[in-house]
Amino acid sequence: MYNMVEINFIINGSKMTKRIKPSTLLVDFIRDDLKLKGTKVGCMEGECGACTIIIDGTAINSCMYLAININGKNVTTIEGLGTVEKPLDLVQEKMIAHGAIQCGFCTSGVVMTTKAFSEKCKNEDKIPTRDEVKKSLEGHLCRCTGYIKIIDAAEAVYKKQ
Amino acid sequence: MLDFDVISPKTSHELFEVISNSQDKNYRFGAGYTDLINDLNNNLQQNLTVINLAKLNDNNFKAININENGVQIGALVTATQLLENNIIQNNYPVLWEATNSVASGQIRASATIGGNVCQASPSGDMSCALVALKAVCEIIDSKGNIREENISDFFRGVKKTSLKKNEILRSIFVPINISKNIKSGYIKVGTRNSMEIAIASIAYHFQKDEQNNVIDAGYAIGAVAPTIVFTKDACDFILGKNINSLNETDVKQFANLIKKYAKPISDIRASAWYREEVLINLSETILK
Ligand SMILES: Cc1cc2nc3c(=O)[nH]c(=O)nc-3n(C[C@H](O)[C@H](O)[C@H](O)COP(=O)(O)OP(=O)(O)OC[C@H]3O[C@@H](n4cnc5c(N)ncnc54)[C@H](O)[C@@H]3O)c2cc1C
Numbered sequence: 001m002y003n004m005v006e007i008n009f010i011i012n013g014s015k016m017t018k019r020i021k022p023s024t025l026l027v028d029f030i031r032d033d034l035k036l037k038g039t040k041v042g043c044m045e046g047e048c049g050a051c052t053i054i055i056d057g058t059a060i061n062s063c064m065y066l067a068i069n070i071n072g073k074n075v076t077t078i079e080g081l082g083t084v085e086k087p088l089d090l091v092q093e094k095m096i097a098h099g100a101i102q103c104g105f106c107t108s109g110v111v112m113t114t115k116a117f118s119e120k121c122k123n124e125d126k127i128p129t130r131d132e133v134k135k136s137l138e139g140h141l142c143r144c145t146g147y148i149k150i151i152d153a154a155e156a157v158y159k160k161q
Numbered sequence: 162m163l164d165f166d167v168i169s170p171k172t173s174h175e176l177f178e179v180i181s182n183s184q185d186k187n188y189r190f191g192a193g194y195t196d197l198i199n200d201l202n203n204n205l206q207q208n209l210t211v212i213n214l215a216k217l218n219d220n221n222f223k224a225i226n227i228n229e230n231g232v233q234i235g236a237l238v239t240a241t242q243l244l245e246n247n248i249i250q251n252n253y254p255v256l257w258e259a260t261n262s263v264a265s266g267q268i269r270a271s272a273t274i275g276g277n278v279c280q281a282s283p284s285g286d287m288s289c290a291l292v293a294l295k296a297v298c299e300i301i302d303s304k305g306n307i308r309e310e311n312i313s314d315f316f317r318g319v320k321k322t323s324l325k326k327n328e329i330l331r332s333i334f335v336p337i338n339i340s341k342n343i344k345s346g347y348i349k350v351g352t353r354n355s356m357e358i359a360i361a362s363i364a365y366h367f368q369k370d371e372q373n374n375v376i377d378a379g380y381a382i383g384a385v386a387p388t389i390v391f392t393k394d395a396c397d398f399i400l401g402k403n404i405n406s407l408n409e410t411d412v413k414q415f416a417n418l419i420k421k422y423a424k425p426i427s428d429i430r431a432s433a434w435y436r437e438e439v440l441i442n443l444s445e446t447i448l449k
Contacts, residue, residue, distance in 0.1 A: 139265025
């Protein structure tokens with residue numbers, strides 16, 4: 001057993017300090033220590049995107065990231081966007097409006113990627129083309145929808161904001 | 162379950178000290194972790210220490226610096242950072258396109274150029290572009306000694322490099338273009354469009370004079386041999402020729418010279434025969 005490491009970070013707006021095993025993967029830390037189960041474990045190889053979360057504005061795969069490297073950073077998971085009690089985030093609203101969800105397993109990842117990309121586009125004051133929208137979603141696998149509705153939903157986000 | 166210790170040096174000084182003190186240990190460097198975690202998951206190790214480069218605060222490792230001779234790219238520069246750099250996009254389209262073809266946005270945000278090079282995969286996209294660009298690896302040891310090596314020599318086999326145990330890749334140097342008139346790009350063929358590991362790829366960077374005669378040629382092939390290969394004979398052949406008006410025989414001859422360097426294997430993604438066909442067709446297409 002190796003020495004535990006202390007990390008300080010912000011999760012969904014709240015400051016937090018934890019002690020963890022140095023080799024803990026971020027996805028396991030989020031689900032098992034923080035008990036935030038909205039982030040999904042899919043392939044654990046960086047292929048499927050189900051574990052996507054946002055760190056300092058950038059979408060990354062939490063299965064390919066050491067939890068200790070969030071020290072000093074700002075982490076957002078799907079729970080940090082909207083819930084049924086709080087108003088939904090625009091991305092979530094559009095996903096629902098376009099019927100872009102079936103089983104829901106890939107959904108939190110897709111939402112996080114679209115959220116990060118939409119913030120980036122907003123800052124650059126640009127509306128991405130459909131091809132750019134597709135490219136932005138290349139790191140996600142969805143076995144239900146056939147992607148069209150997901151891409152439609154994402155496009156609707158960029159047009160609205 | 163992954164189980165290893167992690168040391169996170171913050172300065173070069175701390176890094177060298179950690180490397181020195183770890184010479185009798187089993188250790189790996191971790192940069193963006195997009196290769197390392199898969200490697201470790203597939204091959205669980207005991208008593209492993211990961212030297213975590215993610216907290217290192219040293220611009221020699223982290224920045225893209227431009228000088229009169231070329232561009233020095235820190236090993237820890239991520240794919241996303243490269244894509245956002247206008248100098249790279251305008252002067253080295255081959256590197257920009259190769260980087261844009263790596264995995265997905267989430268992976269590109271973490272994946273570093275140094276990790277791509279040190280992984281020494283025959284299908285490494287950024288690496289393939291760097292071979293065509295005749296890039297030079299800047300390697301530093303735990304005493305601070307620096308050595309430079311052409312990237313083609315740095316690759317020694319599948320997942321093998323010339324790095325010694327007490328060495329680390331600090332940066333990669335790409336020489337400045339001698340002409341503004343360039344023909345440069347990257348083509349990767351896979352089994353689908355997104356998230357694809359190449360079954361064959363070509364990286365080309367031709368510099369031309371005003372009449373379109375080639376004055377400098379860089380051409381590299383990926384995923385068709387144990388390492389990425391610089392196809393020197395094909396490059397020599399095309400030097401001095403007008404690249405916009407090559408005849409059929411020249412194009413065939415060029416492709417044949419490339420074929421010599423290919424030693425493809427058959428695997429689950431493609432047969433050796435198919436890889437070679439793709440390589441030849443791609444090589445001819447870019448000259449037509
Ligand atoms: C789903 C998926 C898709 C992928 N698709 C592609 C693709 O399309 N094209 C492609 O080229 N790659 C692809 N990759 C591979 C990988 O993302 C790249 O090779 C990436 O550039 C590796 O960088 P990293 O920073 O994550 O490296 P790490 O995983 O941190 O390190 C890789 C290796 O290099 C060593 N290392 C890292 N930095 C240094 C250094 N400075 N000095 C010495 N040694 C060092 C590490 O010890 C390790 O052995 C993919 C990976 C995944 C998981």
